[in-house]
Amino acid sequence: xxxxxxxxxxxxxxxxxxxxxxxxPHGVIETPIFMPVxxxxxxxxxxxxxxxxxxxxxxxxxxxxxxxxxxDDIIKEAGGLHQFMQWDKPILTDSGGFQxxxxxxxxxxxxxxVHFRHHKSGEKLFLSPEGAIGIQNNLGSDIMMSFDxxxxxxxxxxxxxxxxxxTLRWAERGLKAHNNTDRQALFGIVQGGDxxxxxxxxxxELVKLDFPGYSIGGLxxxxxxxxxxxxxDYTVPFLPSDKPRYLMGVGSADALIEGTIRGVxxxxxxxxxxxxxxxxxxxxxxxxxxxxxxxxxxxxxLDHDCDCxxxxxxxxxxxxxxxxxxxxxxxxxxxxxxxxFLLNLMKNVRExxxxxxxxxxxxxxxxxYGLNNPNNLRQF
Amino acid sequence: xxxxxxxxxxxxxxxxxxxxxxxxPHGVIETPIFMPVxxxxxxxxxxxxxxxxxxxxxxxxxxxxxxxxxxDDIIKEAGGLHQFMQWDKPILTDSGGFQxxxxxxxxxxxxxxVHFRHHKSGEKLFLSPEGAIGIQNNLGSDIMMSFDxxxxxxxxxxxxxxxxxxTLRWAERGLKAHNNTDRQALFGIVQGGDxxxxxxxxxxELVKLDFPGYSIGGLxxxxxxxxxxxxxDYTVPFLPSDKPRYLMGVGSADALIEGTIRGVxxxxxxxxxxxxxxxxxxxxxxxxxxxxxxxxxxxxxLDHDCDCxxxxxxxxxxxxxxxxxxxxxxxxxxxxxxxxFLLNLMKNVRExxxxxxxxxxxxxxxxxYGLNNPNNLRQF
Numbered sequence: 001x002x003x004x005x006x007x008x009x010x011x012x013x014x015x016x017x018x019x020x021x022x023x024x025p026h027g028v029i030e031t032p033i034f035m036p037v038x039x040x041x042x043x044x045x046x047x048x049x050x051x052x053x054x055x056x057x058x059x060x061x062x063x064x065x066x067x068x069x070x071x072d073d074i075i076k077e078a079g080g081l082h083q084f085m086q087w088d089k090p091i092l093t094d095s096g097g098f099q100x101x102x103x104x105x106x107x108x109x110x111x112x113x114v115h116f117r118h119h120k121s122g123e124k125l126f127l128s129p130e131g132a133i134g135i136q137n138n139l140g141s142d143i144m145m146s147f148d149x150x151x152x153x154x155x156x157x158x159x160x161x162x163x164x165x166x167t168l169r170w171a172e173r174g175l176k177a178h179n180n181t182d183r184q185a186l187f188g189i190v191q192g193g194d195x196x197x198x199x200x201x202x203x204x205e206l207v208k209l210d211f212p213g214y215s216i217g218g219l220x221x222x223x224x225x226x227x228x229x230x231x232x233d234y235t236v237p238f239l240p241s242d243k244p245r246y247l248m249g250v251g252s253a254d255a256l257i258e259g260t261i262r263g264v265x266x267x268x269x270x271x272x273x274x275x276x277x278x279x280x281x282x283x284x285x286x287x288x289x290x291x292x293x294x295x296x297x298x299x300x301x302l303d304h305d306c307d308c309x310x311x312x313x314x315x316x317x318x319x320x321x322x323x324x325x326x327x328x329x330x331x332x333x334x335x336x337x338x339x340x341f342l343l344n345l346m347k348n349v350r351e352x353x354x355x356x357x358x359x360x361x362x363x364x365x366x367x368x369y370g371l372n373n374p375n376n377l378r379q380f
Numbered sequence: 381x382x383x384x385x386x387x388x389x390x391x392x393x394x395x396x397x398x399x400x401x402x403x404x405p406h407g408v409i410e411t412p413i414f415m416p417v418x419x420x421x422x423x424x425x426x427x428x429x430x431x432x433x434x435x436x437x438x439x440x441x442x443x444x445x446x447x448x449x450x451x452d453d454i455i456k457e458a459g460g461l462h463q464f465m466q467w468d469k470p471i472l473t474d475s476g477g478f479q480x481x482x483x484x485x486x487x488x489x490x491x492x493x494v495h496f497r498h499h500k501s502g503e504k505l506f507l508s509p510e511g512a513i514g515i516q517n518n519l520g521s522d523i524m525m526s527f528d529x530x531x532x533x534x535x536x537x538x539x540x541x542x543x544x545x546x547t548l549r550w551a552e553r554g555l556k557a558h559n560n561t562d563r564q565a566l567f568g569i570v571q572g573g574d575x576x577x578x579x580x581x582x583x584x585e586l587v588k589l590d591f592p593g594y595s596i597g598g599l600x601x602x603x604x605x606x607x608x609x610x611x612x613d614y615t616v617p618f619l620p621s622d623k624p625r626y627l628m629g630v631g632s633a634d635a636l637i638e639g640t641i642r643g644v645x646x647x648x649x650x651x652x653x654x655x656x657x658x659x660x661x662x663x664x665x666x667x668x669x670x671x672x673x674x675x676x677x678x679x680x681x682l683d684h685d686c687d688c689x690x691x692x693x694x695x696x697x698x699x700x701x702x703x704x705x706x707x708x709x710x711x712x713x714x715x716x717x718x719x720x721f722l723l724n725l726m727k728n729v730r731e732x733x734x735x736x737x738x739x740x741x742x743x744x745x746x747x748x749y750g751l752n753n754p755n756n757l758r759q760f
Contacts, residue, residue: 040705041698047709070676070701078679078697086693296450299458313466317458318421321450325420328708329427 002212003142004185006031006244006265012352014359015261019350022244022265024142025183026082026090029057031244031265032349034256034342035092037273040065041075041085044273045332046339048087054308054340055347058090060268063135063145064099068118068125072138080140092268093141094248095132095174095189097148098217109149111166129170130177137180143213144178146171148189150218160193164202167191175209185212187246193218194227196234203238213244216264220249228255232262239263253282253345254371257362260349267346272338277331279323282341286370288316290334295320308340309333382592383522384565386411386624386645392732394739395641399730402624402645404470404522405563406462409437411624411645412729414636414722415472417653420445421455421465424653425712426719428467434688434720435727438470438522440648443515444479448498448505452518460520472648473521474628475512475554475569477528478597489529491546509550510557517560523593524558526551528569530598540573544582547571552589565592567626573598574607576614583618593624596644600629608635612642619643633662633725634751637742640729647726652718657711659703662721666750668696670714675700688720689713 003025010019022029036043036051039062043051051059061081066072078084081091100107100114107116113128132147148167151160171188178186188206192198206214216235219228232247239245244265250256251269259267272282279290283303288295290302301311302319310319310333322330345365352361366372383405390399402409416423416431419442423431431439441461446452458464461471480487480494487496493508512527528547531540551568558566568586572578586594596615599608612627619625624645630636631649639647652662659670663683668675670682681691682699690699690713702710725745732741746752 040701040707042702042707042709045708047712065705069705070697074677074697074701077677078695084695084698084701086698297454297457315458315464317450317454318464318466321420321454322422325445325449327420327422328425328711329422331708332427332712 001182002185003181003183004212004244006213006242008241010354012358013356016263017260017349017353017358018263018265019353020244020265024058024090024185026088026142027057029090030350032256032260032346032353033057033266034251034346035060035266035268036339037062037268037270038085038087039270040069041081043335043339044277045328045335046273048085050309050336051087051339052089054336054343056089056339056343058092058142059087060092060094061139061141062096062099063093063132063139064096064103066139067096067135072135076138076140082140090142091139092143092246092266093136093139093145095145095147096127096135097132097145098150098248100127101150101152109166111169113147129173133174133177133186137178137184141184144184144186145215146174146186146188146211148191148217150221151191151193153193153221153223155193157195157198160191160195160198161201164192164198168202168205171206171211172209175211187211187213187215189215189217189248190235190239191218192235194223194231199231199234200238203235207238207240211243213246214239215246215248217248219247220255220269225255225258229258229262232259232264236263251342253342253369254366256342256345257349257358257365260353261358261362272342273335276334276338279319279330279334281334282338284368290316290320290323302334302337303341306337306341306344308337310337381562382565383561383563384592384624386593386622388621390734392738393736396643397640397729397733397738398643398645399733400624400645404438404565406468406470406522407437409470410730412636412640412726413437413646414631414726415440415646415648416719417442417648417650418465418467419650420449421461423715423719424657425708425715426653428465430689430716431467431719432469434716434723436469436719436723438472439467440472440474441519441521442476442479443473443512443519443525444476444483446519447476447515452515456518456520462520470522471519472523472626472646473516473519473525475525475527476507476515477512477525478530478628480507481530481532489546491549493527509553513554513557513566517558517564521564524564524566525595526554526566526568526591528571528597530601531571531573533573533601533603535573537575537578540571540575540578541581544572544578548582548585551586551591555589555591567591567593567595569595569597569628570615570619571598572615574603574611579611579614580618583615587618587620591623593626594619595626595628597628599627600635600649605635605638609638609642612639612644616643631722633722633749634746636722636725637729637738637745640733641738641742652722653715656714656718659700659710659714661714662718664748670696670700670703682714682717683721686717686721686724688717690717
């Protein structure tokens with residue numbers, strides 16, 4: 001039996017976007033959903049209680065980082081990642097593949113796997129499809145990812161085809177190596193760069209392997225939003241409607257809405273916590289760069305329309321002071337706000353789907369956020 | 381009418397230590413008390429709610445830092461420091477004097493005040509007794525400090541005498557400048573280095589000015605614990621029993637107990653939060669340096685005898701991982717534990733005073749902590 005089950009609740013009549021429920025060993029997730037990223041077994045600056053207070057339903061953690069430190073064997077010994085970090089709701093882990101390709105400059109791809117060097121120490125390392133599964137089995141995440149190659153663009157059709165075919169063989173090897181299918185669901189990852197035929201090839205071949213869910217990888221890596229949306233249009237129609245679809249690495253407000261409209265159910269990104277640490281807040285009226293002198297004597301909240309802990313209690317002037325003073329409490333307060341902002345956005349998106357008005361909601365949100373104003377370049 | 385009132389509840393029959401209550405405009409403080417330090421309008425890594433959950437009754441904030449950033453005028457405009465940082469319990473501010481002397485290498489002391497340079501930008505600055513009061517009036521702290529010179533030791537008797545006399549004149553000028561006596565209580569600061577006659581001179585002359593409380597300054601600046609205790613023995617007997625006594629900058633567990641035994645009511649120190657950021661925890665059995673490989677697979681809490689949030693939820697192995705990974709959540713978890721540890725120690729000290737057994741408690745604590753073991757150099 002599969003560890004997870006996707007339940008389709010409703011399809012938005014305006015856009016075709018899906019409202020659903022994903023049943024996992026650690027509880028039910030309402031989709032479409034944004035997943036905060038806890039790379040190193042912690043969502044940077046936030047406690048599990050803070051994440052729950054803003055209704056985080058699932059978080060993501062990174063296999064590559066946890067494998068190298070503290071080591072997946074230690075996390076297994078602790079009773080798994082949920083126990084180690086005291087997070088009792090669902091966890092999704094990536095495969096480590098993305099970091100192998102993005103963090104290490106020196107690497108050699110073979111059929112067996114990837115030889116590369118530690119991104120800090122330079123130590124020689126090797127990761128294979130079976131290795132990535134073994135690590136994730138030790139971590140005990142609810143949703144695991146197949147080991148894949150995330151090709152750097154631009155790349156030739158020949159190279160991407162070769163890579164897609166190898167990633168398919170790796171996906172099959174991962175499936176065979178996975179020994180905990182009733183507690184952990186393994187997703188296949190669609191690759192194929194921006195080539196329509198290769199995305200189709202990747203998706204249809206993966207679907208033959210019958211994964212409990214499908215990820216769309218190789219996006220949000222520097223391409224334009226238009227390319228991203230085009231690739232989603234190429235890909236999603238080939239994915240089965242009874243399985244969840246996860247767009248990897250996407251967390252800008254507009255792309256969450258556009259992705260949902262194109263049939264995506266799950267998203268993750270470090271964006272809300274990363275920009276928070278530099279003092280940038282996402283608000284319903286666009287971004288606020290809190291270090292700006294404009295906010296020096298601004299005693300209003302970050303976002304008048306927000307009911308997060310930060311907006312209920314603290315002023316822009318105080319947040320500006322904390323960020324300028326390099327106080328981590330400031331990073332935490334803006335992280336709380338930003339993660340809450342995206343979770344709340346997806347809550348609004350789910351309500352809009354339920355009421356068949358996602359296109360209206362998108363217009364309303366984009367207008368307020370400033371995305372429908374061509375002169376407004378201050379957005380993400 | 382004075383803004384504060386000290387109520388003596390009980391004197392420990394074993395030691396003479398005082399149990400009391402300090403009534404302030406923002407509530408009652410049980411003494412003896414440890415005050416966590418929130419230098420820049422935040423106790424590093426902690427929220428007001430976390431401080432309250434561990435029963436912090438009062439915090440300290442630094443006049444020097446807030447004057448320079450964001451500026452005391454901005455804090456006044458925000459409605460005062462309590463409102464700015466959302467802390468509704470008592471706040472004590474120092475005078476800025478200590479930082480003028482410890483952070484700036486280039487300074488010139490005149491009768492009028494101190495000319496010095498900004499510790500980062502090099503900008504020319506000037507702080508006077510009246511200036512220090514004006515800033516603290518803007519901050520709106522419950523307890524304020526007189527501007528004083530904290531003399532670097534060793535110093536000659538001549539120099540310290542001259543300095544003590546100037547600090548007395550500064551204290552008198554501060555009293556005159558203070559225009560909010562019913563909402564803010566101004567303490568005088570006893571100086572005098574390690575000279576018995578000068579400590580007596582400083583204390584007796586300050587007492588003639590009838591401050592609502594007295595601080596003991598110029599200690600915990602590198603001298604031995606023996607010297608510190610000797611100076612307390614020189615000083616406290618000259619302070620009136622109906623006013624609170626505050627030993628500035630002291631936060632090691634043994635000095636809190638020894639200071640209490642010598643009649644001190646209030647203590648503050650950055651120690652618990654500063655060492656936490658480097659991964660050092662204070663526990664009932666001595667300190668734990670969490671980066672030590674010893675704790676790699678240690679799934680027990682930091683301190684079995686502790687009921688703080690950190691010890692109730694997280695393992696040493698997880699804390700070690702967070703600190704090694706430079707995750708601020710790790711700094712926060714150990715800060716919570718360390719501040720809780722000192723607050724809990726003082727709670728135990730208050731109970732011991734009430735029951736006339738502070739000497740017994742000291743023995744018990746020192747034995748467990750390792751301070752009675754001459755070979756144990758791992759303590760503070």
